Amino acid sequence: MTGRFLPWTAGTAAWNMAVDEALLTTYLRGTAPVTLRFYGWDPPALSLGYLQRPLSAARQARCRQAGVEWVRRPTGGRAVFHQYELTYALVAGEQDGFTGSVLADYHRIALGLQRGFALLGLPVEMAAGQRRGKAMLPEACFAAPSWYELTYQGKKLVGSAQLRRGKALLQHGSILLAYDPWFWWEVWAEEPGTAAVDKAALSGKVIGLEEALGMVPDRMAVIAALRQGLSEVLGISWEEGFLTAEERRLATQLQREKYANPAWNNRRGRSARPVMEATPSCKEEARG
Amino acid sequence: MVPSDLKYTSEHEWVRVEGDRATVGITDYAQKELGDVVYVDLPAVGEKIKAKAEMGSVESVKAVSDIYAPLTGEIMAVNEELQFNPELVNQDPYGKGWIAEIEIANPEELQKLLTAEEYRKLIGE
Numbered sequence: 122m123t124g125r126f127l128p129w130t131a132g133t134a135a136w137n138m139a140v141d142e143a144l145l146t147t148y149l150r151g152t153a154p155v156t157l158r159f160y161g162w163d164p165p166a167l168s169l170g171y172l173q174r175p176l177s178a179a180r181q182a183r184c185r186q187a188g189v190e191w192v193r194r195p196t197g198g199r200a201v202f203h204q205y206e207l208t209y210a211l212v213a214g215e216q217d218g219f220t221g222s223v224l225a226d227y228h229r230i231a232l233g234l235q236r237g238f239a240l241l242g243l244p245v246e247m248a249a250g251q252r253r254g255k256a257m258l259p260e261a262c263f264a265a266p267s268w269y270e271l272t273y274q275g276k277k278l279v280g281s282a283q284l285r286r287g288k289a290l291l292q293h294g295s296i297l298l299a300y301d302p303w304f305w306w307e308v309w310a311e312e313p314g315t316a317a318v319d320k321a322a323l324s325g326k327v328i329g330l331e332e333a334l335g336m337v338p339d340r341m342a343v344i345a346a347l348r349q350g351l352s353e354v355l356g357i358s359w360e361e362g363f364l365t366a367e368e369r370r371l372a373t374q375l376q377r378e379k380y381a382n383p384a385w386n387n388r389r390g391r392s393a394r395p396v397m398e399a400t401p402s403c404k405e406e407a408r409g
Numbered sequence: 410m411v412p413s414d415l416k417y418t419s420e421h422e423w424v425r426v427e428g429d430r431a432t433v434g435i436t437d438y439a440q441k442e443l444g445d446v447v448y449v450d451l452p453a454v455g456e457k458i459k460a461k462a463e464m465g466s467v468e469s470v471k472a473v474s475d476i477y478a479p480l481t482g483e484i485m486a487v488n489e490e491l492q493f494n495p496e497l498v499n500q501d502p503y504g505k506g507w508i509a510e511i512e513i514a515n516p517e518e519l520q521k522l523l524t525a526e527e528y529r530k531l532i533g534e
Contacts, residue, residue: 172448172468197473222442223472268444268471283472287420290472390450390466 122217126359127158129344134166134192134203139375141210142195143368145284145291148212152367155213157351157359159344162203166190167304170198170282175387183308193386196293198282200309205299205329207343214289217357223283224268229355230292231269234279237350238271241343243333245271245278276328296347298338300329410437412503416519417528420477423503424522426513431480434507435467435498438532443469446498449491452509456484460518465508467498476508480518486510 132140137160147153167189169176176184176191184191189202211230213219219226231247238245248270271279281294330338348359364372379385411417416424421439425432440446448468458464464478487509491497498506513519523531 170468171473172450172466195473197468197471223444223469223474227471281471285472285474 122155122357124155124157124213124217124357124359125153125362126348127156127362127364129159129161129207129340131161131163133164133381134162134168134190135376135380136372137162137208138168138192138194138380139372140364140368141212141291141293142375142379143364143371144210144212145195145286145289146371147365147368148214149287149289153212153365155211155217155357156362157209157211157348157357159207159209159347161207162190164188164190165202165204165304166192167309168192168194168201168203169386170200171195171284172197172390173199175389180309181387187304187308189304189308191386192380193388194282194293196282196284196291198280198293201280201295202304202309203295204304205297205301207296207298207340209292209294209296209347211292211294211351212289213292213355214287216288217355219290223285226290226292227269227281227283230281230294230351231271233351233354234271234294234296234347235350236354237347238278240346240349241334241338243273243330245273245333246275248272248277273328273333276326278328278330278333296343297327297329298340298343299331300327302327410503411525411529411532411534413525415503415525416479416522417525417531418477418479418522419531421532422477422479424479424519426519429513429516430485431482431511431513432507433479433509433511434502435476436528436532437502438534440499440502440506443467443472443474445470446495449488449495449498449508451487451489451491452484454484454487458482458484458511460515460521467495478511479522480511480513480515482511482514484509485512 144153144156167184171194235245235247270277270281279294279296281292284291330343352359417436421436423434423436446467446469450466452458452464458478460478460481462478463475465476467474467476488507
């Protein structure tokens with residue numbers, strides 16, 4: 122089976138999310154094949170899970186001050202800070218052997234990534250996961266490994282989340298090139314009820330490739346290895362491609378109307394309130 | 410588990426029809442495929458919805474999945490309990506895990522829903 126591979130680019134938070142949703146849309150329309158892409162974020166950005174509580178006004182202010190954008194992803198999961206990292210997006214569906222159970226699909230993709238890391242000489246482990254209720258979910262994605270997420274020496278290296286629409290899925294994942302906690306310390310923390318939890322939760326539980334490999338990772342080498350690993354495990358031969366005119370149009374529209382729009386970024390699903398009206402409580406913090 | 414007295418959609422919603430009202434939820438098969446549900450994004454009471462359009466979403470530990478309206482109509486009630494106990498969708502998908510109640514606008518759409526037998530075939534039971 123042949124799939125499309127989109128070469129690495131760095132984009133704004135809104136553009137990155139708009140492109141990924143455009144890829145899922147064209148896949149569902151039948152005008153695009155299974156697609157894998159890797160990308161970066163310029164400027165650095167925070168992404169929130171689709172149903173995560175909106176960013177508080179205080180955190181918004183600190184993000185602005187630090188030059189950090191924020192965006193609400195179309196995928197689930199928790200908050201991810203994108204700076205010294207590599208993001209992947211995989212759009213696939215039933216015809217490519219996906220959309221069985223969420224965990225089964227996760228497992229296949231994780232096996233592909235694990236194979237990729239092995240090609241880099243890094244024997245990463247797969248987290249077994251555990252049954253978790255909403256109260257046990259931390260707000261920050263990297264605060265805890267979940268089912269089939271990849272760890273090295275027990276520390277989380279990759280965090281992933283999915284959107285499932287019809288018979289297709291979009292999976293996002295963040296691979297830390299280096300772990301620098303400055304954002305969590307200086308921007309995310311210092312909010313009543315969360316600072317202590319986040320500091321304790323993240324400390325010692327996260328690892329970047331630089332620490333794991335003992336050298337500064339070459340981004341293109343990492344991408345090549347992961348592309349190869351996903352090819353071997355998923356049985357997909359990746360051919361380099363580009364965004365179609367339809368996808369560029371869609372992405373431009375989604376960027377303007379959705380992902381660069383505060384009405385999207387500061388809401389939470391259908392039942393969201395405007396962020397200024399949000400009244401954080403311990404219960405809501407835990408729900409993330 | 411596919412109760413015989415309900416109707417179904419190919420997107421794995423179930424429908425219980427009583428008069429001009431339909432109660433809707435996701436099937437036992439769907440909740441198993443999703444895994445542990447941690448949040449349910451409900452439609453709003455009074456919202457007009459169209460059959461096959463997205464009317465909410467369910468977040469499990471690793472994924473967000475859309476919930477599609479099985480019928481056209483107006484949302485008359487939603488299961489507020491799911492805001493506090495979303496795990497009811499896993500524990501009791503056909504009972505306490507119900508999602509919304511719809512006032513049916515086009516009764517002819519009921520004919521397009523799957524019977525329990527057809528749904529069982531779809532999921533290979």
